[in-house]
Amino acid sequence: MEASMSSAPKVEVIKQDQDREHALFLLREMLRIRRFEEKAAEVYTLGKIRGFLHLYIGEEAVAVGAIKALTADDRIVATYREHGQALARGISANSLMAEMYGKVTGCSHGHGGSMHFFDISRRFYGGYAIVGGGLPVAVGLALADKLQHNEKTITACFFGDGAAAEGEFYESLNLAALWKLPALFLCENNLYAMGTALDRTFAQTNICLKAQAQGIESESVDGMSVLAVEAATHRAAEAVRSTGRPFLLELHTYRFRAHSMADPDLYRTKKEIAEWQIRDPIKVFEQHLRERGLLTDADLASLESSIAHELDEAVQFADSSPWEPVEDLTKDVCTPEAGKL
C-alpha cells in the first residue's frame, strides 16, 4: 500500500488547547459511526435489518474528516457503504436506523434501506449501489452548479477503489476535467473490491496516477488519520472552489469487518487485518489526544454514554415506527404534479 502513495503522508497534529473542542467533535463523530455500525450488526442478527448491510468500521476517519472540511452548501454523493457519510453529514441516527428497518420514518421512507440513504435537506444525494454509478451523477450536479454560477458550491463524490475499474470512473473524471467542473472525487481505497484485492485486478494500483492521466490534480492521503483527511480535504475543496476545477483524493484506509454481513471474509489473512487494526483511526486519535492532555477517561466515558443513549433511542424509534401503508406502494414512482413544471 505504502508503495502506491505518490507523496509522503502529511503529519497533522492537534497542537493547542483551543483545538480541544474540535478534536473531541472528530472523536465523537468517529465513535458514533463505529457504535452505530456495531448496533446495526447487532439488530441485523436479530433479523430486524434485512438485505445487504455493508459496515464502515475501520474507515471512520474518511467520512468524518472529509465531511468536516465541506460546507453545508456542498453536495454529497456516496456509495452503498454510506452510513458513515450520512451520520457525519448530520442525518439523524433515528432516521437512518428506521430506514434500515424499512420504516416510513426512515430517511428514504423505507424505500432504500442500508444502501440508499437520501436527505436532500442536507444535500445528501444518496447512496448508489451500482459501483461507479454515482460518479456521473456527481459530475452532473457539479455541472448544474457551474451553469447556475453557484461558485461557492462543490460536489463531493465518495467511491471505492473498485469503482476505479469501471468505465464510468474514467469517463466522469474526463468530463469533469474537460468541462472544468467543481467536483471533488474522494476515492476510499480500502484495498479490496468486495473480496478481490486491488493488485489482483489493476495493472496500475495508484489511483492518483489514473486521475493524473485524466488531467486531474490529486493527492494521496493517510485515510486512517482523521486530521490528515480533514486537512487534505480542506485543501482540495478550496482548490476546487478557487479554480473551479476537479480534484481527486485517494484516501488509504481499511475495513475491519467483512464486505457485508454475507461475506465469510476468506480472501485476506487475520494477520493483515490485525496489522491494520494497529492503525485503528479511533484508537490512534484517542492516543494522540491523551498524549497531549486533551482527553481523559472521564471524557471518553461521557462520549460513550451519550452515544449509547442516542443509539438506544434510535433502535427504539425504529422499532416503534410505523410501516408505510401498502396502498402507497407506487406513490413515489412518478411525481404527482406531472406537466406543471
Next chain:
Amino acid sequence: MKKVTYREAIRAALRQAMRDDSRVFLMGEDVGRYGGAFAVSLGLLQELGPERIRDAPLSESTFLGAGIGAALGGMRPIVEIMTINFSLLALDQIVNNAATLRHMSGGQLSVPLVVRMASGGGRQMAAQHSHSLEGWYAHIPGIKVLTPASVADAAGMLIAALREPDPVFIFEHATLYPLEGEIEEKIAPADISKAAVCRAGKDITLISYSASLLKAHQAADQLAKDGIEAEVIDLRTLRPLDTATIVTSVAKTHRAVIVDEAWRTGSFAAEISAQIMEHAFDELDAPVSRVCSAEVPMPYAIHLETAALPQADTIVTAVRNLM
C-alpha cells in the same frame, strides 16, 4: 403555421425551449460543431453558444448520468444520444438511476431529464444501427416513453417533455427526419397522455407507433380499395399507455392488428395484445394479430432488410387473415 421537416420541427422546439427557459441546455455527441448526426441541432451552437449546446465525449453512460445530476441540481437538460443502439451503453444510468431516484429517495428527488435518440431500421444500417428497443424502455417504471410519428408531435412532444418533472425518453425514428408537416410559430406542448385515432374505420383496428404508423396508413389505403375500413391508432406514448383509446376502438371494430418494428418475442406489441385480452376479450371476433420484425439481426442487403421489417403488404395480409 409553417411547413417544416420532422428534423426542423425538433430544432424549432429546441430553440424555443432554450429561449424560453435559461435552465434548458442540450448535450450529446456531435450536437454542436457537427450540427447533430441527423442535423437536428444544425446551427444551434452558433445561435445559442457552447454553454447551451454542449459537445460531449463518447461517454454515453456518463453524459446521461451527468444529465441526471444536472436535473437534480436545478437544470432542465436535454441529452441527445446519437442512436438508440448507443443508449445501451447508458442503460445503467437509465435503469438504475434515472428511473429509480424518485422512488428510492422516498419521493425527495425528481429527475426532470429529457433524453432524445434516433431509433429504427430501414436505412441499410445493418445489425448495430437499426434497433427498435422502445418497448424495452417502456418496460421500466419511473420514466415516460414518447414516440412521435408526426412533425407536429416531434415538436410538441419535446415542449411537453420539458414540462415533466420525471425523466422522459423521446424516440425519433431515423426515417422520419425528412418527413414534412406543419407546426405553429409558437409550439404548444402536445398532450402526451393520449393515443390518437388518426383514421376512423369500423372493420378492424390497426395499432402502431413511430415510423410503422406510416406503413399502417399505407395498408389502410390498400384495404379501403377492397371495402375494408381500418381504424388506425397512433399510440404516441408507450408509457404511460393510453389503454382506453385502444379498448374503445376494439369495442367498435372487434378486430385488431398491432404493427411494431421490434422483434415479435417480448415485443411491445405483445403488451398491447395482452391489454386487449384483459380489457376487451369479449369484444373480439378474431384473435389479435401482430406484424413485427423478423427474428434476425438486421441484415444490410436491401431485399433482406425489407423482408425483415413490417411492410404495408404484410399488414394487409395479416388483416385479410382475420376477416
